[in-house]
Amino acid sequence: MQFLRENGLLSSSDISLLEPERATVDDVALNHDLEYIEYVHRISDRGGGMLDPDTVVTRGSYEVALRAAGGGILAARKVASGEFKNAFALVRPPGHHAERRSGHGFCIFNNIAIAAHTLLREGVKRVLIVDVDCHHGNGTQNSFYSSPNVLYLSLHQWGIYPGTGWLEEVGVGDGEGYTVNVPLPSRTGDREYMYALEEVLIPLADDYKPEFILVSVGFDTHYSDPITMMRLTSVGHRRIAELLLNVAGRFGGKIVFMLEGGYSLSAIPRSLANMLCVLAGIDREWGDKEVESIGLERVKGRVEEVKHALKPYWSF
Numbered sequence: 001m002q003f004l005r006e007n008g009l010l011s012s013s014d015i016s017l018l019e020p021e022r023a024t025v026d027d028v029a030l031n032h033d034l035e036y037i038e039y040v041h042r043i044s045d046r047g048g049g050m051l052d053p054d055t056v057v058t059r060g061s062y063e064v065a066l067r068a069a070g071g072g073i074l075a076a077r078k079v080a081s082g083e084f085k086n087a088f089a090l091v092r093p094p095g096h097h098a099e100r101r102s103g104h105g106f107c108i109f110n111n112i113a114i115a116a117h118t119l120l121r122e123g124v125k126r127v128l129i130v131d132v133d134c135h136h137g138n139g140t141q142n143s144f145y146s147s148p149n150v151l152y153l154s155l156h157q158w159g160i161y162p163g164t165g166w167l168e169e170v171g172v173g174d175g176e177g178y179t180v181n182v183p184l185p186s187r188t189g190d191r192e193y194m195y196a197l198e199e200v201l202i203p204l205a206d207d208y209k210p211e212f213i214l215v216s217v218g219f220d221t222h223y224s225d226p227i228t229m230m231r232l233t234s235v236g237h238r239r240i241a242e243l244l245l246n247v248a249g250r251f252g253g254k255i256v257f258m259l260e261g262g263y264s265l266s267a268i269p270r271s272l273a274n275m276l277c278v279l280a281g282i283d284r285e286w287g288d289k290e291v292e293s294i295g296l297e298r299v300k301g302r303v304e305e306v307k308h309a310l311k312p313y314w315s316f
């Protein structure tokens with residue numbers, strides 16, 4: 001926020017800053033069991049505890065997690081109504097690892113799943129969730145694993161937490177084909193990542209024709225991130241936003257980005273500012289150094305495997 005403020009983005013007439021509203025328990029219950037919501041409330045009220053070895057709850061966590069979920073809902077509603085062209089829900093804690101009955105991987109409530117459920121409840125029939133966090137969004141995938149109303153596409157580093165997201169996980173029942181996983185090797189860089197995203201996202205979107213796109217944004221794909229091994233740059237993060245905005249534009253343009261992970265405090269400000277400028281139509285870019293990456297050939301093979309797994313469902 002300091003970086004955005006110092007660079008004049010928060011005072012730009014092209015950007016509005018809204019305070020998130022608290023999600024109601026009914027909103028959160030669209031994606032989580034009441035017993036779990038009450039459990040988080042109780043732990044938070046009595047001063048804190050752990051939901052799993054990574055996931056800390058402190059005295060304020062319940063309130064903050066409700067506001068994070070509320071921020072996603074607010075962003076989705078403002079864009080659904082046409083009041084705003086797009087939005088970025090700049091919230092923490094993140095959400096995509098949170099399951100129906102449990103919190104995991106720093107996530108308490110699954111903000112993006114709650115926003116998607118809210119859109120479905122309000123009449124949207126086809127939501128596309130694109131998860132560009134470095135980790136697989138197990139919680140989001142499971143929320144919609146048997147639903148054709150939400151197409152979940154995740155690109156992630158393979159072999160790290162949470163261990164899910166292999167390309168053969170394609171959904172079940174009515175949702176078969178509506179989960180698409182692109183597990184990528186470590187040291188994937190901007191060029192390889194954009195190749196994989198374009199090759200998979202564009203044909204999928206053409207077939208599915210999403211009415212609304214929600215994006216789980218993790219800046220932990222950045223080369224400087226301390227807990228992952230990808231090689232994206234802040235310029236790459238800008239390219240991702242450009243592509244997603246472009247794809248959304250072909251289907252009515254409704255798109256909301258939501259913050260998930262990202263642990264390099266030096267990288268997040270530049271990556272975020274680049275994405276916000278794309279969303280707001282501001283012609284500014286914060287550059288980054290060039291980094292060596294794995295090379296396109298290694299990623300091309302994986303993308304072919306993904307297409308092969310999804311061929312029964314989509315016209316790849």
Ligand SMILES: [Zn+2]
Pocket residue numbers: 133134135218220260261262
């Ligand atoms: Zn992550």
